[in-house]
Amino acid sequence: MVGGGEGAFIGAIHRAAAALDGEWQLVAGAFSSDPERNRRSGAALGIEPARVYNSLDALLVAEAALPADQRIDAVSIVTPNHLHAPMAIAALDAGFHVFCEKPMALSSAEARLIAQAAERSGRQFGLAFTYSGYPLVEEARARVARGDLGKIRLVQVEYSQGWLSQPIDRDGNKQAEWRTDPARAGLGGCLGDIGTHAFHLAEHVSGLGVRELCADLTIHVEGRRLDDDVAVLLRLDGGARGTLKASQIAAGDENGLKLRIHGEKGGLEWSQMEPNTLTLRWLDRPAELVRAGGPGLAPSTLPRLRTPAGHPEGYIEAFANLYRSFAARIRTGNSDAADGFPSIEAGLRTMAFVETVIANAASDQKWSAVTHS
Amino acid sequence: MVGGGEGAFIGAIHRAAAALDGEWQLVAGAFSSDPERNRRSGAALGIEPARVYNSLDALLVAEAALPADQRIDAVSIVTPNHLHAPMAIAALDAGFHVFCEKPMALSSAEARLIAQAAERSGRQFGLAFTYSGYPLVEEARARVARGDLGKIRLVQVEYSQGWLSQPIDRDGNKQAEWRTDPARAGLGGCLGDIGTHAFHLAEHVSGLGVRELCADLTIHVEGRRLDDDVAVLLRLDGGARGTLKASQIAAGDENGLKLRIHGEKGGLEWSQMEPNTLTLRWLDRPAELVRAGGPGLAPSTLPRLRTPAGHPEGYIEAFANLYRSFAARIRTGNSDAADGFPSIEAGLRTMAFVETVIANAASDQKWSAVTHS
Amino acid sequence: MVGGGEGAFIGAIHRAAAALDGEWQLVAGAFSSDPERNRRSGAALGIEPARVYNSLDALLVAEAALPADQRIDAVSIVTPNHLHAPMAIAALDAGFHVFCEKPMALSSAEARLIAQAAERSGRQFGLAFTYSGYPLVEEARARVARGDLGKIRLVQVEYSQGWLSQPIDRDGNKQAEWRTDPARAGLGGCLGDIGTHAFHLAEHVSGLGVRELCADLTIHVEGRRLDDDVAVLLRLDGGARGTLKASQIAAGDENGLKLRIHGEKGGLEWSQMEPNTLTLRWLDRPAELVRAGGPGLAPSTLPRLRTPAGHPEGYIEAFANLYRSFAARIRTGNSDAADGFPSIEAGLRTMAFVETVIANAASDQKWSAVTHS
Amino acid sequence: MVGGGEGAFIGAIHRAAAALDGEWQLVAGAFSSDPERNRRSGAALGIEPARVYNSLDALLVAEAALPADQRIDAVSIVTPNHLHAPMAIAALDAGFHVFCEKPMALSSAEARLIAQAAERSGRQFGLAFTYSGYPLVEEARARVARGDLGKIRLVQVEYSQGWLSQPIDRDGNKQAEWRTDPARAGLGGCLGDIGTHAFHLAEHVSGLGVRELCADLTIHVEGRRLDDDVAVLLRLDGGARGTLKASQIAAGDENGLKLRIHGEKGGLEWSQMEPNTLTLRWLDRPAELVRAGGPGLAPSTLPRLRTPAGHPEGYIEAFANLYRSFAARIRTGNSDAADGFPSIEAGLRTMAFVETVIANAASDQKWSAVTHS
Incomplete structure (x- = not known):
């Protein structure tokens, strides 16, 4: 996870949503550009200190160097909007799947660069249009x-x-x-x-x-x-x-x-x-x-x-449905639109x-x- | 009442609304341009046959000729839109107050003619913007x-x-x-x-x-x-x-x-x-x-x-509130907007x-x- | 109408409900046991002073003496509960139909006396179980x-x-x-x-x-x-x-x-x-x-x-449905339960x-x- | 977890609820009295095979033998009602906290035995009165x-x-x-x-x-x-x-x-x-x-x-609130009623x-x- 440190809103929702079905585990992160805040956030989340990185770049380099069965599968980007595109492109190019907050980028031009990165890396790129998960x-x-x-x-x-x-x-x-x-x-x-x-x-x-x-x-x-x-x-x-x-x-x-x-x-x-x-x-x-x-x-x-009917599900469950679809896409390599995943x-x-x-x-x-x- | 004969919708609502508070009584009408339909409508409503007229003009002439305590006070126009302006003007000019279905007229030009007729006759002109009666x-x-x-x-x-x-x-x-x-x-x-x-x-x-x-x-x-x-x-x-x-x-x-x-x-x-x-x-x-x-x-x-609270009032009551305000305007001669009457x-x-x-x-x-x- | 003078609640509802469809006209009443209050109430309702009576008994005697096409058809009883039974019985026995507020009486014994009076007079007796009118x-x-x-x-x-x-x-x-x-x-x-x-x-x-x-x-x-x-x-x-x-x-x-x-x-x-x-x-x-x-x-x-659908009807309309059914029963003489009238x-x-x-x-x-x- | 194998309903809810806030991890279980079904359920949940036990007794013995930092903290009982009491008592007596589905037991007598077991073991006992978690x-x-x-x-x-x-x-x-x-x-x-x-x-x-x-x-x-x-x-x-x-x-x-x-x-x-x-x-x-x-x-x-307001939370979140309170009770040793935990x-x-x-x-x-x- 990139972003989502202390005081952030949507990062905590992503974490709860990803945890809900047991398909994702949060094992590494760069939660804040402030090192001390980053460290504290990682500790609060129970992340192994060595995998709490001070930047996305550090995270990508270190995780890519881990054995395949230990390294992360995907990066979740929950930063302010201006960082979405550069971070998504870097993560895709480093070989990781990316699940990104919306809006995708600051411009269509940037968004197209992400599309190209996804294309050349063969990795999945998903966007948090949460409401389609209901x-x-x-x-x-x-x-x-x-x-x-x-x-x-x-x-x-x-x-x-x-x-x-x-x-x-x-x-x-x-x-x-x-x-x-x-x-x-x-x-x-x-x-x-x-x-x-x-x-x-x-x-x-x-x-x-x-x-x-x-x-x-x-x-x-x-x-x-x-x-x-x-x-x-x-x-x-x-x-x-x-x-x-x-x-x-x-x-x-x-x-x-x-x-x-x-x-x-x-x-x-x-x-x-x-x-x-x-x-x-x-x-x-x-x-x-x-x-x-x-x-x-x-x-x-x-x-x-x-x-069952009458036991209300809500926002976190909708979000979790996106994370589940994202996992399924990675598992199957399938990315056609039939699953409704944005x-x-x-x-x-x-x-x-x-x-x-x-x-x-x-x-x-x-x-x-x-x-x- | 002009219009509102058999098969019409809004005429019956006007009649119920006007009757609700006992301030209005329907005593004359030209309910349909078809004489037979007009006659049947009048009879069904219990109107004295002599006051069921075959046209608005006939109604205006005959009613104006009655003694003041017998003649109608106001004309309610519930015809299709194209008749609103000519009928309203005729009724105002004949000295009757007018309560008219919306829209007021076919054009602003026509509407202004109504405004002028109201001005010169000194009569009240009200419009059935029903929803403001709630x-x-x-x-x-x-x-x-x-x-x-x-x-x-x-x-x-x-x-x-x-x-x-x-x-x-x-x-x-x-x-x-x-x-x-x-x-x-x-x-x-x-x-x-x-x-x-x-x-x-x-x-x-x-x-x-x-x-x-x-x-x-x-x-x-x-x-x-x-x-x-x-x-x-x-x-x-x-x-x-x-x-x-x-x-x-x-x-x-x-x-x-x-x-x-x-x-x-x-x-x-x-x-x-x-x-x-x-x-x-x-x-x-x-x-x-x-x-x-x-x-x-x-x-x-x-x-x-x-x-009292919890005893629902509805559409007819809202309409009746307009008829009540209309009566109050006629009684008091007051037509400022403070009563919310359209x-x-x-x-x-x-x-x-x-x-x-x-x-x-x-x-x-x-x-x-x-x-x- | 008996009861329902100044300050009463349900009488005004009965009057509006009865007026709504034009099937009933309020022409006489004994609105209060206080003569002055009774007189004022009658005047406010536009009742001819001669038909504003100081008691139900006076009303029954005087109305029964009128020619059939002038006298009232029915009595509406909107007094406190303890008067329902004696008044209903008196009115039925005087040959009038009765529409009565609930509860019917103070006891089953009293209620049965009403039933007997209805039976022997051949008149209709209706109860204001308003909600069945919806x-x-x-x-x-x-x-x-x-x-x-x-x-x-x-x-x-x-x-x-x-x-x-x-x-x-x-x-x-x-x-x-x-x-x-x-x-x-x-x-x-x-x-x-x-x-x-x-x-x-x-x-x-x-x-x-x-x-x-x-x-x-x-x-x-x-x-x-x-x-x-x-x-x-x-x-x-x-x-x-x-x-x-x-x-x-x-x-x-x-x-x-x-x-x-x-x-x-x-x-x-x-x-x-x-x-x-x-x-x-x-x-x-x-x-x-x-x-x-x-x-x-x-x-x-x-x-x-x-x-039509979406134009809400409410409590008064439900009540008016009872008055309409009551009128139909009187017109047709039919009093089986098929019309849902209580x-x-x-x-x-x-x-x-x-x-x-x-x-x-x-x-x-x-x-x-x-x-x- | 005891119970909650394939085909069960409430077990899955417990797992999602416990996972939501990252305070609990499911590491062992006896999911079914049928060994094959138990094995499949454990595998589907990603539990280490050695910690998928064929009975609660086996679980309690084996887990109690593990070092304190590896063994389970609490047992979640999600079986049919008749097993609640014997299992809760066994788990408490083995030194584990217990979170149990309702009803607590088949009788007051049984329930009191649980209360005594909780008392003598000094362990927390919580009941899934889910709705108090909203x-x-x-x-x-x-x-x-x-x-x-x-x-x-x-x-x-x-x-x-x-x-x-x-x-x-x-x-x-x-x-x-x-x-x-x-x-x-x-x-x-x-x-x-x-x-x-x-x-x-x-x-x-x-x-x-x-x-x-x-x-x-x-x-x-x-x-x-x-x-x-x-x-x-x-x-x-x-x-x-x-x-x-x-x-x-x-x-x-x-x-x-x-x-x-x-x-x-x-x-x-x-x-x-x-x-x-x-x-x-x-x-x-x-x-x-x-x-x-x-x-x-x-x-x-x-x-x-x-x-935040307007992002609906539901049943699983309410349940998760109980699991969070349960964790807090264990951490703090506090079990007074101020936290609303049932x-x-x-x-x-x-x-x-x-x-x-x-x-x-x-x-x-x-x-x-x-x-x-």
Whole structure:
């Protein structure tokens, strides 16, 4: 693991998620660029001191020198955004699989360099689009794919948080600080941090690509340097229409990621904060509540479940599903998209999305095409 | 009452709403342009046959000729949209107050003619923006106005229906038929029918005007002549941002009107389908559920309630609150906006909204100003 | 109308409910035993002064003397409980139909006298078991009756209020005062006021009779003379088991009437505070949300609806459905139970319930039979 | 770990829960009494073959012989109920801490033998009353304890499942089979399996002991030998009243554990299936939604959280909180109740509850005292 030392948030989630199914063991790390903090973090995690490295480079060199049955299999990158690309490329080139936090990189150009590194190394590269790990997100995807809703007409996604409503980025909140710093977060603020999740979820579940978009980016908190609020009109494949709304100044909102998709015959709704219910509504019959662990689930949903119906699973379990898929990809060498695991292609799409939104919002152009090559 | 004969929907709602508090009595009408249907409708409603007229003109002439204590006080217009303006003007000019279904008219120009007629006649003109009649919509408005949420940053409104998902307008559904006919519905389909409700609710509760908008209008059902899906980005007074989404092809959705407003300190959420709860979320304390009839309500909310907490009131009661305010306006001659009753100004704003959306959506222009004079 | 003058609660609801569909007109009343208050109440309601009577007796005599096409059709009794029986009997014997608030009487003996009066007069007698007027209560009843759930095993009903948590009955709250006074309320406090609603709903929807019960009655507020909290174990026809919980000291609860019924194949749940959804859960398929106005409703539910799906109807509309059924019974002379209208039989059952609970709770006997003849 | 081999349910949950925080490592086990199945289970879990034992006795002997820094610290017992007591006693007497599934034993007598073994060995004994591990259960407990609700009047708990609605215990479902076999499950069926959870939760959160109860036990599925449905009236310390309902034949219900407590000033509600919200309702102000990770939490709730607000935690995390408390108890030697960890006292209470319910339900006695010594 790179990053995720004392005071970090997402590193601890990665560790819990990886531990949950017993498929991964944390044996080495470079948890902080501050040596003393790094040492303390490693000790707190029970890592053998010799494998607590002061930099990713040191880690890669030392681990690569270990016998194959002792060295790490993969590197988990949980640093601020600006380090994702250089670190991922270094780790791939050193022969390790990489599981990386989103967004993939600071730019499409950087993201493509990662793609090339993965290609030449033959290693797996996975991205933490956590929400695709939820069982009922897979259920939604499977049902859309098999045509339950008919031809898709509407895709509405929103991701609503309120934690940046005040200028806490100037008051010493480390999480807020780097996320609003263009040098470390990239060109998008809210856009990169959670807009990318929303975009990925929309394309992943609908199975449709966003062709054109029209965006409004706003900075509501005075003095902030990156957007804290995003609104986008979407035009998707096949004439479908959509909206994407992401905000980090929706005061009082927690982590409100919600997806609605409507087709000719019915609609579905999924909300991350109550993740174990997928609501299906129909033109011609009563709405249905499809439940995690309940009857009627798609075959691809079942392996994502650990508990019987009514025993709620949550965010860490969703994350753990990604780690499990990642392990399976490494074991089997298989990296086609059938397992729903978010990998390079998804990363490139989200980078194209971020760049298109930023360009569109800064221009008088109404509609901008979203492309990546 | 003009319109609202056999087979109509909204006329029966108006009648129930007006009857609920015993302030109005239906004593005359021109329910259908078909004489036989008109006669049958009048008879079914127990109207004295002599006061069942075959046209609005006949009604106005005959009623005006009655002694003041026998003639009608007001005309309720519940016809398709294209008749709203000519009928309202005729009724106002004949000296009657008018309560009219929305949208106010087919165009801003027509709407202004109504405004002039109201002005010259000195009569009240009210519009059926039903949703502002809900007690907790008033509660939301009052709380925003007194600053509970702090400066407003986000206004998100959506109105999601699915009943036009299939081409029922070509299959003999009368409600669907006229609503998708430009000659009777006006230039907006979904836009005029429910987009106007959403727009009115957003401005009414937030107290902010929409300054600019950027819109996408779509016809999803092949062969339909008017939009059945609307998505709009909003820029409001004081830097607030918003989105407005209206759809009549969201298959499986019923009457999903939902409003969310966020300020610097917290946010509120109200949903028409569960209208007796107003959810308030805060940066610094637990969310609150303000309930119709419960503790903590604003003084202006209380007169809109008929039952104690936990005895649900609904759509007809909300409508009845408009009829009650309308009666109060007539009794007192007062027509300032303090009672929250939607009148001419609101109607003109929604007409400007409809025209701006249509023009913007048809152009390459990104942002269009919403103005009315 | 008898009772329901200034300051009363339920009278105003009766009036709104009766007015809603235009089938009833309030033309006479004895609204208060205080002549001045009676006069003011009548004036406020727009009743012709000559028909505002100072007592029920005066009303019955005077109205009976009017020509048949001018006199009232029915008397609505909305007084405190102790007057229900004598007034109902007098009105029936004077040749008027009677619609009476619950509980029917102070005792089974009194209730039987009403039954006899109805029998000998040939007039209709209806009881305001309001909750059976909700469309989805009828839907639940119809589905149980047609066997959707299979053989019924569990019937759980609860009615939870908190408004008597403090000793407001000693602080001048008129509603609280008479409801906790044995002379006016009868032997049951919470039991008679809302326990009877819960009991009626359970038997009405399940179609099963309660055979035996075991009860605990409690007075939580010091100094109160009647129970404010009820808990009952039920044994029903065919081996079904149940629980009935009613409380008026569940602080913070509003009007939480909730019914759950489980059979061999599935279960249903209905909650009065969200009355437009009936949730069905199944052993072998996803749960369904049956919605007022939505697809899949039983034929007997449809006439109880006034609005399309998603336009919420509430308590007053449920009440209005009873008044509509009452009118239909009078028009047709039909009084079989097929219309779901709660009449004498239901009243006698609830009186037997009240008396059995009181006797059981005061004794060491575990199970007591609920019978009525 | 003893038990929890292939095909078992709860063993896998224990393993995930123990792994989540990195405080426990599974290093040895006796997973099945069938040697081949045991071997396969151990291999699948990556246990060193030498530490996969064919019986608990073999495990205890071999592990006790290992050096202190290699041997296991604690034994986790996840077998059917009849083995809990003998195994717990053996493990405690061999010097190991024990974490045991509920119910503690087949009888109070057995449970007391465990208590004595814990006493003489000086080892920790913990019970898997999982639901007390949820953060908002602790929040509820803390708020009741500090008097937020005032004096407690009502305690209502229910645990509703439907999975035993059909006679699957005769159709080869292993989970159902042993749970309905008196020899392995004990005297209570539904009562022992989930009624004990409900009872523990009620006493744990309310802080009140159940003094007397009156119960009805039913077998709904023909041929079943143990109750599948439980209903109990409760009388608690200080005059509080309560109800406990548990069922495994509530067809369509999943794992519906729900607790409501009302005091003089307000009430709280918690539902296991949406565990991250605690609803508080008040006499004098709007209801509040206290959220996991949100503002206003009690200090003792915070260490039970792993994620920020809006990132749902679930059943495994609740379980993991128990394992974390168990580890802390072992580390510190502290076993007072301040950490909320369910230990011997709670186990003895639930055994007394089971025995009292069975005796009461089989008798004509109305109220039976719940005691344990």
